[in-house]
Amino acid sequence: MKELKRRRLQSALTVMSLAVCVSVATSLVLFGESLGVQITGFSAGGLSVGFSVIFSRFLFIVVLLSCIAGVSVVYFLMSQATSERTRDIGIMKAVGCLTDAVFKHFAAELLVLVMAGCLAGSLSGICLYFVSTGIMNCLGFNLSTSIFDPLMVLLIFSAFAAFSFVLGLRLTARAARIKPTDALAQTSDMTEARQSNLGASFLLGRGLSVRIAFRTLNRRWSMTARSVMCLGVVMVLMTVIVVGGVVAEETMVSYVQRAVGANVVLVAKAEVAERYVSLLERFLQSNTSGSFDYLNAEYAIPSSALAEVQNVSGAAKVDPRLVMETTVKENQYIYPDPDNPGQYVVVGSQRQSSVIVMGVQADSLISDWLLVGEKLSDGNPNGVLMGESLAATCFADPFTQSFRAFGHEFQTVGVCLDTVNNGMVIYMSYEGLSSVVNSSGYNVFLVQISPTNLATTFNEIENIASRYGLVAVDLNQTLNKQVSFASQIWASILSLALVSFLSAVTSLVGFLTLSVSGQQRDLGIMRALGAKPGTILRVVVLQTFILVLLGAVFGVPIGVAVVLTFLIPQPVVSVNAAAAITLLVTGLIAALCLSSLYPGKKAAQTPIIPAVSRV
């Protein structure tokens, strides 16, 4: 304890950084659990499966990366702390301490640091969880704190404590085995110093601060490599949060827009129109309603009304639909087991579900969904498109399994991300549907209006509709609701990501301070020789800049790759989003560099005599 008190700054920083990592991991997991439940609760059964997958993937990756970043920071701190003690180890061994005794001494110190850090982290993590939950609830969410799981806290505490202690012990054991002469000969923070003059020619003619910064990083190679590794992980996390946040939101909005269509007007009998809008809003929240007779002859749309709307000059596309409700039943698919001759594999369990069926003209479709498989074609009356919620909840393999509806068998040709009836929907050709239900005529049609003269065209369509006893509903309102719903959920998820980013910055400041404190003597000597405080500050900031840049070179592309290849299928990146991402990433890198101002300023202001006297 006496030794830890003597090295107050180092001890405090190690405990603080470890505490931050544990705290963030604890609060993230607890908050993530609450938020995960909230996403389901908030959407109250809404939010189609495909969209939920994107949210949960994002959450999972952020939590995973936060834990990896925490582990990297802990590893860095432990190695830095052990490396700084190498000289002490040499002195202890030189005066006759046995390796075993040295090891026990440092293991006891390590245990105190780890326990203090993990305990403080767990407590502050719980506080952070309650504070975050409170803030979210003030913002209009309804997060429950009853999900609080003490076992989870204990698990995180144990995992971090065990990992840090084992890692620290490994490093301590390695340091304790060092020969006393080697330990004493080393400068405290250069256990694995690089002897080469690498980069000397490159540095010629550069500014003094640049040369010193490069040289120090090159000389303290192992520490530099560890810092870059640590920063790389932080950068991956940061990139996933920034790029993932921006791209995922934009992509999701695009999925919704593609499914619903922009500037679309719905024309139908008032009851059918109301029912159709309610089907669309099931994406936002579940709304139960009784059965509805879509095939009622009163709901049929006169073909003359359709023809009149088609002749409106501002109507870019008219998509007539026969909408109805039915139950689909999954067919089992049985095939010979290739691994066990004579045996058969059964796919599916004959599940059934109530769905919305839409008979459409493939050529007139307004929806341009995110699609897996083939598009709908008029030439294949038994081939259908299936909403991804139906595919996920009712089928084991929708492409190999067929299903039954209306007493007929159908085959899925594609699965689409759709918001109608929260994805519990199938699309098939109008001819196919009308022949199996023995009914002709449409009960709904969608009109996509060209963006110019929106209001005039809408009025024209509304007038035609009213003449036939129909109503025209502007679906842009529903679309906007869905878009803002998606944005609202993203905002709540990004607040979670922001916590992990802040933890990364806090850890970075901690390890920078520790790193600068390791160079305090050299910086003090430079000042004694006449280096101005500004020169010292520049050296520290430049070192950080180089480290952050190297971290970014590794971290940013990995983060972008994770987002674009794994996180979001068919990502949408507009020019504006790309500019926003570039600006954000650059700003965050600058913020990370600026975080070195504090330790740099501190180093430049430390009195020279104590600095140069530091061993």
Next chain:
Amino acid sequence: MAKEKAVVASSLKKQYNIGETTVEALRGVDLTVSSGDFIAVRGASGAGKTTLLNIIGGLDKPSSGEVTVLGHDLTRFDELFLATFRCTNIGYIFQSYNLISTLTAKENLAFPMQLAGWDETKIEQKTDELLKLVGLTDRADHFPSQLSGGEQQRAAFARALANDPLIVLADEPTGNLDLDTGLKVIDILRGLKGKKTIIVVTHDERVQRLADRVIVMSDGKIVSEG
């Protein structure tokens, strides 16, 4: 003709607080050193010798009193001025060498010249000259951890002369050296005598014999001078 005064210290006091204890390192020191003088300072451990040297070198500030070095009252200037002052006027040889661990011997020598803004050719020329002077030409590209104590001391000595300072301050420059290396350092000091103002904290009688004056310090005061 009276020589110009290089250092004038009057009523210098310095106190350190270590926890709740106050240590008085200097208890009213008066000292005048003329340009070109060679002063040796000796005294028991804790007498305040290094503190006096640090204050004259602009590394530390007195708690009270005045110290004027080369006409500048160092107590009145900020760190920015003092940094420039140290860089251009003072050559300091620390007791524990204090070489920058991440730079080679040659780069350590070049550092003060780079701070002063010398051009690369001149720096190259001067470092070669200094390395030759202290006999470290073949160790130029070694880092401090690869040099022996004597070699580090000689490198520190060479670095102190890098910017052609007017004042050289040396804290036990021969204290950790073997006989031969100590003699080399004394030879260098002899060569500097009369050309630069030199204040050396030393217990080495060979160095004291070189000095124009020997000051004895005890308990934070100058107790004898001669």
